[in-house]
Amino acid sequence: MTERMPRRRGRTRSPWTLQRRLVLTVVGLLAVVSITIGIVSVVILRASLVDRLDLQLASAADRSGAALGGVGDNDGDRLGDLPGNPYFGTPTADSILSGPAQPPGLLALVYDGTSITTGYTDDESGQIEALTSEQVQILADHVNQSTPVTVHLGGELGEYRVQAETSRTGTLYLVGLPLSGVAATAAQLALIVGLVSLVGLVIVAIIAAWVVRLALRPLQRVTATATRVAQLPLDRGEVSLDDRVPAGDTDPRTEVGRVGAALNRMLDHVDLALEARQASERKVRQFVADASHELRTPLASIRGYSELTRRSGQELPPDAMHALGRIESESVRMTGLVEDLLLLARLDEGRELELEPVDLTMLLVDAVSDAHAAGPDHGWNVELPEEPIEATGDEPRLRQVIANLLANARIHTDAGSSVVIVLTAIGDQAVITVTDNGPGIPDALKNTLFERFARGDSSRFRGTGSTGLGLAIVAAVVAAHHGEVSVESAPGRTQFRVALPLVAA
Structure with a gap:
């Protein structure tokens, strides 16, 4: 049983x-059209040149037949039978190739019933050259071809257009003309x-890129508006959502205009929702601040009396003594809770x-x-x-902040636990x-x-003295100082980290 190897994950290609x-x-479309036009043009041109070459081949075949005595004169005599013919009584390939007005590169094969003679005219030297046995065999296979066909002779000759005739x-004779000119022209x-x-x-690529970039500018402006809105802290505080897509990019007759108009409508709804949320939060903060402020005096009186x-x-x-002690301790705890709520309300209002x-x-x-005085049963380190560190803050x-973090460590750890405080x-x-x-x-x-x-205790047991506002105050105060607070926790180790800006040099 073979074990399947894990598939390697390649890099995700960016869209x-x-x-x-x-x-x-x-x-791409232009390339397809250009390639199609090019192929069709080359095919049509090649077919036209081949047709023209076939006409030249037919003329060469007629002249070759005359050179072999295949065309009679007015008296019925054959040209090949005249004593003036240099190849009188000898029908060979040289008779065709040496005939008058024959085109350059002409190829000939003559079969007189007993022997085969072949040759072709070299384009550069103009001399008559012999064919190889393989080339002769290829031509011999087409001696009965009365219509022009294309054969590949190999070597330096390449493709030829050949046609067979009978004088x-x-x-039997066969003549051919090279297709090298047709191939070169094509x-x-x-x-x-x-x-x-x-x-x-x-x-076209340069022009298309410029035109597309110009056409997509309205979409880029819509995207820029959405990006600016997305960067706003919509989840807290009072937010002024005044950014909108420009009126020129909200034309409903265009696709981008419809997107811009829809985004503006969505921003209007979000703005109304934010205003409602901010008004509600403002009322809650004002209520908490007023209630906390008003509760300080009666709580102080209860504690004092x-x-x-x-x-x-x-x-x-x-x-009665136990009840008075409980009243005093609960008033102290409630006073601390009121002070914490009042501090959070002030921080929410953005007070400097x-x-x-x-x-x-x-x-x-x-x-x-x-x-150490509050928790002597803990180890404090x-x-x-070596040098003092100063930060800018209140x-x-x-x-x-530090007191809340240390109290949190003391309250939520058992006696004998170790707490380490480090400043760097x-x-x-x-x-x-x-x-x-x-x-x-x-x-x-x-x-x-x-x-x-x-x-952490869902039963909200008050024996630890926790109000549930200590770490919230830490986060709010650190944020007001433009700092950061984070926590890393695992069984046996919990670390709170507070970063504050140093005093500028």
Whole structure:
């Protein structure tokens, strides 16, 4: 049983553009027409030249018959029987070839019933040359051919047009004329047609490419409009979709015009949908901002009164003390949630950050110290460069980014886990990586990790203190700093990577 070898995948051929297909189609059709015209012209010319050669061959046959005594005079005497004939009584091929007014290159074969004589006139020297035995045998096979036929004698002679006749004395003879002139003329015509066609194809290809490019300019403008719209960030923020196909390219009487008009109608619908989405998002953001702002005061009051009551020194039942502690802790948690929502609402509104040089080295030292105090049961390691690295940003917001990443590593890893924080400078960016050896991120959560209220625990257990907004704030703050955040996770290793622009030199 033979094992089938895997098939090698070749390179995928890139598709041809419409312009190339149109130009090649025009040039291909013209090439087919030119080749057809050339072939027909050569065939017709060759047939005409062969017919003319057959007339010359018939005349040569008549003169050959006279030279052999096949044509009588007015007295009934035969020319071959006259004493003045140099070949009197000797019908040979030389009698034909040496006859008057015979064309150059004439070939002759004479059979007088007992012997065969052959020869041909050399075009260059004019001398009578003998034929080979193979050539004589080829001609002998056509001595009964009364109509002109083409035979190939090989060697230097090539193709001949031959015709057999019988003289009045009963002598069989065959004469032939070379087809080399016909072939040369036909080849010359084919060469001329080929050269003219080739030049014509080049000229037509250049003109067709120019005409097609000119005709496809409206389609290119439509494509450029669609490309510009496709590059807009339609999935977020307020987008002004004002780009449209020019009015000159929306004529419904043309194919490109119909495409342009359809694209404009689609852009109008998309613009209306974006305006509706932006209005809805604006209302939601305004509601979140207003609600968060209004909730800060009552939450502060709840926290203050609960803490004041707990510390008043009055003797309260244990249940009341537990309830006051829960009220205080939940108010603290809810205050943090409100602050996160308010920050996201402000970032969504596009408020400018206070950009200034921030020493990331000291920021990481402080953040790791805080993380160690919050999670002493974790191993915290920080790797810093010898020289300080400064990035352009808002220090409180960047501090919140690092704090959220470290808190995320602490909350979602078991006690005893190791967290490594590394700061490096790569090109014009400062890169911060936070790597832990925890269980990793589930595959179902990776695509929505930086979305708001994305949580790994579907039961939304609050014992970890996670609100589902930490990584969303990280992504929003980093994006506001024109940076990038990414994550790589596998069982036993999870790494968050934050890239921020360095301070310009």
